[in-house]
Amino acid sequence: MRVLKFGGSSLADFDCLKRVKQLIESQAGEQALVVLSAPGGMTDQLVELAKLAEQGVDYSVQWQALLNRADSLKREVEQLDSVVAHWPSFAELSDKLAGVKLLKHCPEQVNAFVISFGERVSVALMVAMLGQRATYLEATQCIETQGGHLDAEVNLVASELRFSEVLKSQPADFYIMPGFTGVNNQSELTTLGRNGSDYSAAVAAACLKAEVCQIWTDVDGVYNADPRFIKKASKVDSLSYKEAMELSYFGAKVLHPKTILPCAKVGVPCEIKNTHNPDVPGSVISNECQSDETVKAISSLENLAMLTVSGPGMKGKVGMAARVFSALANDNVSIVLITQSSCEFSISFCVHEEDLNLALSALEQAFELESQAGLIEPVQVQRELAIVTLVGDNMKAHKGLAAKFFDSLAQAQVNIVAIAQDSTESAISAVVDGALCNDAVKVCHENFFTHVPSIDVFLLGCGLVGQELVKQLEKQQDWLAQRNVKLNLYGVANSRKLLLDANGIEFGAWQDQLEQQTSGFELAKVEQFVRENHLINPVLVDCSSSQQLADQYYDFLDAGFHVVAANKKANTGSFKYYQSLKSAAQKRQRKFLYETNVGAGLPVLDNLQLLFGAGDELLSFNGILSGSLSYMFGVLEDGLSLSEATAKAKANGFTEPDPRDDLSGTDVARKLLIIARESGLELELSDIEVEAVVPESFAPGTSVDEFMAKLPELDAPFADKIQSAASEGKVLRYVGSIENGKCKVGIEAVDKQHALYDIRDGENALAILSQYYQPRPFVIRGYGAGAEVTSAGVFADILKTQSR
C-alpha cells in the first residue's frame, strides 16, 4: 500500500484535478490510499464564513462565491460523464452557518464541520473522476483523535484498528480520504489543525505500514532554505526524520510539523514531490538518509515573542522551571524555544506572538504570590523576534559550525538575542530581530551552501575613475565567478542623479538609465534599497571628490555600509573626524578602505598599516606623491610650457577634477597628511607646510576652464625656473617629506645623483625610512595617477571588504 497526499495547490482547479487523477492512476497496479486537502483557498473561504456567521453579519456574498466555485468544479467533472455521487450536503452546511449566525456563537464541533467541508468536496470530485476503481474512505471512520474538536491529536493505536477493519470491509484499488479530519471516541467530527492533511496522510501511512507516504505539493521537495526568498536555495535529496522534524518545526513550510512522527515511528519513508513536475525525484525522509553534509538546511520562524522570567526566587529553587512551563501548558501555550542562564536567575522562552497575552496572564496567575513578595520580577517581553535554525544530523561533534553560524549573523549585522542547541546537536538556533530574519538566512545560506559571497556595490561619482571602475567590474565578471565571488553593481550616482536597480545595473546601459532618473543620492534611499533587497555586504564606493559625500562617511559606516574611497577629503578633514571613521568602522564591523588616497593603485597604505601594526615606526618619509606633477615636471624638461603640461596631465586623467588642487600643492599635502596620520602623527591639514606650484591666489574664484585659459600667463616665469635648474644640471621635482614629525611639500631641484631625478611621466616614488627599514628605506615606485591604476586600486579595496 502506498499513501499519497495532495495539497490544496495541487487541487486548485479542474486542470489540477485531472493531473492528480493521472498521478493516482499511474500507481501501476499498486493499492493506494489517497488523502486530499480542500481545493486551494477553499478552507480560507470556509473559515471566513464561520467567522462572519459568528459575528452575526451578512455573509451571502461569500457564501455565493463558495457555491459558485464548488458548483463549477462539479459541473466540469460531470461533463466527463462522471456523476459526483458523494457530493457533500451544502444544505447542511448552510443550516449550520445559519444557526451560528443566529446564536452568534460557533461551537468547536460545528466549526470543525464547517472548516473541513472543502476536503469532502475534493474527495467527492476525485472519486467521481476515478470511477469504479475508487472508494470514498470516510476519515471519520478511520482516524480517531483525542483532545478538542480543533487541532486534535491522533490516537495511533485506535486508528490502526479502525483502518484495518474499514479497509477489510471495502476492498478497492484506490481509497480516497479527506485529510484534516478525524473523529473522537464520542463519534464527533474533529479536525487536526490547519494544514493537517499531511498529518492525516502520515497517520494513514503509519497505521497501514505503507511502503511510502508521498506528500504531493507545488515544490520539488524540501529546500535548504525557503526558495520563495532565497533564489539560490537547492533541493535536499534526503533527510533523516529528525532533520525533517526540526526543519518543519522551525518554519520549513513544506511539511506540517506533526507529519514526521507517525512515519518515523513505523519507519515509513516520506517523500515530498511536485504535482507539476512529477518526474523530478523529490526529497526522501527516512532512516536511510546518508549524506556527508554537515548542515542540511536553514529554516526560520517569525512572529515570535520572547519572555523572560527572572528574580531572586528563581535561583537554586527546584521546580521553578516546571511551574513556568506547566502554567503555560495548562493554558495551551506552545513554547517554541527555551534558554536558561547558567546562574539560574532567569528562564527565557519564545512563544508565538498570538499566544503572548495568554502566556503573560498564565504566568501572572501562577506567580502572583512570588511577585507580591518581590521574588519574581515583572516578566520581560521582547516582541517581533524570529528564530533562525541550522539543521543537520552531521553537525554533531563537528567543530566550528556554531562559530561560523554566529560569525555569519555578525556579518549580516544581526544581533543574537538568545541561542539554543539540542543535545543531539542536530539543530542550532539563534533568536534574532524579526526584521533582520531574512538577512540572517541569506548570509547563512551563502556561507554554508553556495559559498559565493556577494559584494553589493553602490558607486558614487562616475567620472574618469568611476567609469573605468564600471568597465573593470564588467570585464572581471568571469574572473570573479571562477573565484566564487558575486559582485553586483546595484547603484550608480553622479552629483545630480541616482540609479538603483534590484536586478543589478546593466554594464552596457547604465549611463542612459542614470540620465533618466529624477532625483539624486540620499543615504536613506540606498538604505531602504538595501533593506528591501536584503543585501548583506553593501559597499558605498566614493569616486567623487565631493566634500559633501566625505562628510557623510560616518553615517555610511554607521548605517552598516562598507566604505571604499578614492576621494581623499574624509581622511584629510579634522583629525577627530578621521579617528571617528576608524572607530565607526570597527564598531559596526565594516571596512573603511582608501588605498588609492596615496599613490593611486600602488600598495602604499595597506603596507604601511601592516608594518605599523607589526610594531614598525616611521622615522622619516621622502617622495613624489603626485602623478600629475610628476608628469608635468617631466614634460616641462622636454620643453612644454606649464599650461601645455597641465592640459596634457588633465587629459591623461592624472589631475584632480580641478587641477588647481594639484598645482596648489593641496593634493600632495593631503596625501602626506594621510601617511603622517597612519604613522601615528596627530596632524591637521593646516600643519603641512606647502609651497605651491601655482598659488591659490592666482585667478581666484574662476571656473576650471577660465583658470586653464589664464594659466599661460605663468608659462614664461615657470620656464625660467626650469631653465635655471637645468643650468646647474638639475631638474625640478615636487617632493613631500616628513622629518621629525614635521610635514612639508614643495618644489626641489635635484641633480642626477638624487633618487628622485628619474621619477617622471606620472610615476610616484616613496621612500619610507623606519625602525625596521633602515639605513636603507623601504621604497615603493610606480605610476601614481590615472584612471586605470586608480580604479584597479578601488577594485582591490572592494574585494577586500570580504576579508574578515
Ligand SMILES: NC(=O)C1=CN([C@@H]2O[C@H](COP(=O)(O)OP(=O)(O)OC[C@H]3O[C@@H](n4cnc5c(N)ncnc54)[C@H](O)[C@@H]3O)[C@@H](O)[C@H]2O)C=CC1
Ligand atoms: N584620477 C586619478 O588618478 C586619481 C583620482 N583619485 C580620486 O578619485 C576621485 C575621482 O577622480 P576622477 O575620476 O579623476 O574625477 P572626475 O572629476 O572625473 O570624477 C568625479 C565625478 O564625481 C562626480 N560627483 C561630484 N560630486 C558628487 C556627488 N555628491 N555625488 C556623486 N557624484 C559626484 C562628478 O560629477 C564627477 O563626475 C577624486 O577624489 C580623486 O582625488 C585618487 C587617486 C588617483
Ligand SMILES: N[C@@H](CC=O)C(=O)O
Ligand atoms: N591628482 C592626483 C591623482 C591621484 O591622487 C595626482 O596627480 O597624483
